[in-house]
Structures are given as structure tokens and as C-alpha cells.
Amino acid sequence: MANPTAAMLVIGDEILSGRTRDANMYHLAGKLTEVGINLTEVRVVSDDEPAIVAAVRALSGNYDQVFTSGGIGPTHDDITADCIAKAMGANIGVRDDALKILQAHYDRQGIEMNEARLRMARIPDGAQLIDNPVSAAPGFSLGNVHVMAGVPAIFEAMVAGLLPTLTGGQPLISETVRIDRAEGEIAEFLNILVAEYPDLSFGSYPFRFDGAFGTNVVVRGTERDQIERAAERLRSQQGKPNSD
Amino acid sequence: MANPTAAMLVIGDEILSGRTRDANMYHLAGKLTEVGINLTEVRVVSDDEPAIVAAVRALSGNYDQVFTSGGIGPTHDDITADCIAKAMGANIGVRDDALKILQAHYDRQGIEMNEARLRMARIPDGAQLIDNPVSAAPGFSLGNVHVMAGVPAIFEAMVAGLLPTLTGGQPLISETVRIDRAEGEIAEFLNILVAEYPDLSFGSYPFRFDGAFGTNVVVRGTERDQIERAAERLRSQQGKPNSD
Numbered sequence: 001m002a003n004p005t006a007a008m009l010v011i012g013d014e015i016l017s018g019r020t021r022d023a024n025m026y027h028l029a030g031k032l033t034e035v036g037i038n039l040t041e042v043r044v045v046s047d048d049e050p051a052i053v054a055a056v057r058a059l060s061g062n063y064d065q066v067f068t069s070g071g072i073g074p075t076h077d078d079i080t081a082d083c084i085a086k087a088m089g090a091n092i093g094v095r096d097d098a099l100k101i102l103q104a105h106y107d108r109q110g111i112e113m114n115e116a117r118l119r120m121a122r123i124p125d126g127a128q129l130i131d132n133p134v135s136a137a138p139g140f141s142l143g144n145v146h147v148m149a150g151v152p153a154i155f156e157a158m159v160a161g162l163l164p165t166l167t168g169g170q171p172l173i174s175e176t177v178r179i180d181r182a183e184g185e186i187a188e189f190l191n192i193l194v195a196e197y198p199d200l201s202f203g204s205y206p207f208r209f210d211g212a213f214g215t216n217v218v219v220r221g222t223e224r225d226q227i228e229r230a231a232e233r234l235r236s237q238q239g240k241p242n243s244d
Numbered sequence: 245m246a247n248p249t250a251a252m253l254v255i256g257d258e259i260l261s262g263r264t265r266d267a268n269m270y271h272l273a274g275k276l277t278e279v280g281i282n283l284t285e286v287r288v289v290s291d292d293e294p295a296i297v298a299a300v301r302a303l304s305g306n307y308d309q310v311f312t313s314g315g316i317g318p319t320h321d322d323i324t325a326d327c328i329a330k331a332m333g334a335n336i337g338v339r340d341d342a343l344k345i346l347q348a349h350y351d352r353q354g355i356e357m358n359e360a361r362l363r364m365a366r367i368p369d370g371a372q373l374i375d376n377p378v379s380a381a382p383g384f385s386l387g388n389v390h391v392m393a394g395v396p397a398i399f400e401a402m403v404a405g406l407l408p409t410l411t412g413g414q415p416l417i418s419e420t421v422r423i424d425r426a427e428g429e430i431a432e433f434l435n436i437l438v439a440e441y442p443d444l445s446f447g448s449y450p451f452r453f454d455g456a457f458g459t460n461v462v463v464r465g466t467e468r469d470q471i472e473r474a475a476e477r478l479r480s481q482q483g484k485p486n487s488d
Contacts, residue, residue: 014449017277018271021270033262041287042260043285044287047447076446119431182355203258206395
């Protein structure tokens with residue numbers, strides 16, 4: 001059976017303006033690969049209702065799982081929860097279970113609940129809460145859409161709690177073979193391997209080191225034996241001269 | 245007049261599998277902001293023809309400019325040029341101008357041209373070449389789609405050459421005001437400013453430092469005076485107690 005597919009939606013003006021370097025995509029990509037869920041597409045959109053709603057609908061329809069980051073805080077630009085509800089056709093309001101979690105957190109810290117903080121208890125009907133061990137305000141899963149915070153420490157904690165509840169596939173295994181020859185020199189041999197091993201994928205990443213050209217070839221698949229055989233074939237190209 | 249809009253398409257399995265951390269999005273976002281082009285959407289897709297073609301068509305139709313990174317090297321997984329040609333309905337083949345550039349580069353280095361390297365001279369009919377001062381193999385612009393390499397040093401050099409040829413808008417100016425109060429404390433005041441300054445955008449980014457909560461508010465717009473006035477109002481919130 002094919003592995004489940006996934007998409008990620010990163011929400012936030014700060015990423016698109018270049019103010020903030022997104023870190024969540026790289027984190028999620030690695031974690032999904034570990035559990036055998038194939039991250040197939042990522043989109044980044046701004047804090048803009050029509051853009052978020054359209055992206056959620058497109059991704060939720062095309063992939064098994066959708067993960068979002070950003071826009072679930074207390075301020076005016078945090079519109080993700082309402083947009084998800086709209087995209088998925090659900091009602092949304094302050095929910096008792098979320099409010100209880102927030103109230104307990106603020107009580108412990110001696111902080112007062114106010115209208116802004118109350119926004120973070122707005123959760124669509126029918127959604128499951130995602131635990132936030134860092135700052136209490138929960139994320140949520142609605143249908144196949146998992147809504148998480150943009151702050152990396154919180155996003156990562158939410159992913160850690162969420163992933164064990166999802167059904168993964170066969171973890172993707174990869175092996176990197178470094179060949180000290182230019183990409184253009186090994187391309188022809190790579191084509192032969194690609195044809196020989198239809199179940200594996202081969203990525204080719206050129207680098208330059210001390211003025212010499214080299215290539216990292218990444219072999220990916222789910223069968224370790226097969227990957228090992230292909231990697232061995234690749235290593236046989238190491239000794240060849242850099243221009244033949 | 246509104247600023248031109250732009251989208252970016254990052255192409256590559258290595259980003260989606262978590263093997264490589266994309267750096268080009270952050271770089272391009274900053275550069276576009278400097279020249280007044282609004283990066284409005286980013287998509288990341290794998291080295292997969294239907295995915296690339298669909299994304300190029302959607303983005304090229306929706307935005308003034310589209311920038312792609314990745315997939316223009318010599319190996320089997322470098323399919324971007326052919327996909328762009330297909331998406332835009334152009335013919336593609338080895339083009340003399342691109343071949344001349346590559347041949348001169350390899351001649352200088354005493355490297356032989358081969359079939360794999362010849363692939364990098366495949367350029368759609370009607371496209372303008374984008375200069376590659378790092379490793380010669382050119383990018384290209386076809387219609388409103390600008391196709392560049394994925395290796396960050398090459399991508400950045402191509403962007404540096406390309407951007408002065410595009411028409412920008414009014415550069416977006418931003419000012420960050422650090423307020424040592426929790427996001428939930430200043431949200432209400434922020435709402436007032438948002439209503440007062442419809443031409444400005446306000447982003448709110450919570451942080452935690454030495455156990456205390458704080459918020460960076462980023463004010464963005466094109467009129468420096470207006471931004472300064474709004475920032476001054478924000479700074480007036482600094483002195484207030486952290487729970488009122």
C-alpha cells in the first residue's frame with residue numbers, strides 16, 4: 001500500500017516579507033519522513049482570509065493529511081482558526097474545554113483572562129484539541145487538517161504530540177553516496193540506475209569543495225537491501241576519472 | 245498604484261523529505277520586499293511533472309511575477325525547464341546561445357561536453373537567459389516566470405542579476421517596536437491602531453525572554469511618517485503594567 005500523503009500550509013506575513021525565516025517546514029518534513037507520511041506539497045500564504053480558505057480547501061481535498069502552522073494567537077492577525085472553520089464548513093466559538101485549559105494556565109501564572117486571550121479558546125465544533133505543553137493555548141484537528149502554532153518551540157511540541165495519533169506508512173530510508181566527480185560526469189550512469197530500480201528514487205546534489213566538483217547522490221526507498229545494492233553500484237563510480 | 249505581486253515555486257524532493265533546509269525562500273522574500281514587489285504565495289513541490297506544471301500554471305495566472313528555484317541541472321531529476329515549457333505552451337530544445345555559454349565554460353576548465361551537460365542548454369523558445377556567474381549554466385525568463393537554480397549561491401547570483409530588470413513598486417518599510425508585555429495584554433490596543441491606520445499592516449510576534457513575556461510588533465507600510473506615528477503610539481504602551 002502506498003504511504004499516506006500530506007501537505008503543509010504555513011500562514012504568516014512575516015515569512016513572505018522576509019522578516020522571519022521559517023523553521024517549521026524543515027522540522028515537519030523530517031518528522032513525517034520518519035513515520036512514513038509523504039510530504040508532497042507546501043504552501044505559504046499571508047494572514048489573508050480568502051488565501052487561507054482557498055489553500056485549506058485545495059490541500060485538504062488533495063492530500064490525506066494537512067498540517068498548518070501560524071496564526072492561532074490572541075491578536076487581530078491571528079485568523080487561522082476562523083478560516084479553517086470556514087474552509088471546512090464548521091461553526092466556531094469559544095469552547096469550554098479549551099477555555100478551561102487556558103483559564104487554569106493563567107490562574108497558575110496570576111494573569112488575567114481578557115477578550116484577546118479568550119480568542120485562543122475559539123475552536124471549531126467537532127475539532128479535537130492538540131495539546132500545547134509550552135503555553136497552553138491548544139491547536140486542533142478538524143477532519144484531516146491539523147492546526148498548530150507558528151512559534152517553533154510550540155509547533156514542534158504539538159507535532160510531537162500529534163504524530164503518534166496518525167497512521168503512517170513505511171518509513172522512507174535514504175542513503176547518501178558521496179562521489180568526488182562532477183554531476184555532469186555521473187548523470188549517464190545515474191540514468192541506468194534509475195531505469196534498473198523503479199521502486200527507488202535518486203536525488204543528485206552537486207557540491208564544490210576546495211575547487212573540485214563532487215556530487216551527493218541520495219537513494220531513497222523503503223527496502224533497505226535494495227537501497228544498499230544501488231548504493232554499492234554508485235560507489236563503484238567513485239574511482240573513475242573526473243573527465244572521461 | 246498597488247505594488248506588483250509575486251509567487252515563488254520551490255522545486256525539489258530534497259526539501260520535502262527534510263534532507264535539505266530551503267534557504268532560497270527567505271533570501272528572495274527579503275530581496276523582493278526591498279524592491280517593492282509583494283511576495284504573496286510560495287509553493288514547494290517535488291520533482292514531478294504534473295505537480296510542477298499545475299503549480300506554474302496556477303501561479304503564473306494569479307500573480308505578476310513567478311520565481312522558481314531548483315531542477316535545472318544535468319541529471320534525470322532536473323525536469324524544471326521542460327515542465328515550464330509545457331506549462332507555458334512553448335517548444336524547448338538545445339539553444340545555441342545557451343550552448344555557447346556552456347561550451348566556453350567547459351573549454352576554459354578543460355571539461356568535456358557530454359549528453360548530460362547538454363541538457364542544461366535546453367531552453368524554451370522565446371525565453372530570455374538569466375546569467376549564472378557561478379557555474380555558467382543559465383536560468384531563463386519565459387513570460388512572467390523566472391527559472392533559477394536551487395543551489396543557494398547560484399540562486400542568489402541569478403536573483404541579483406534579474407531583479408534590476410523587473411519593475412518594482414514602492415519599497416515596503418517596516419519598523420519593529422519591542423514591548424515588554426505579553427501579546428494578550430496589548431491585543432486590544434493593537435485593534436485600535438489597526439482600525440486607525442488602514443494603510444498600514446501590523447504583525448504581532450510574541451517572545452519569551454528570561455521567563456518574561458514580550459511582543460515584537462512590526463508596523464509595515466510605504467509612508468515613513470505614518471509608520472513613525474503608529475510606532476510612537478505603540479511605544480506609549482511600553483510603560484503600562486503587564487497585567488491590568
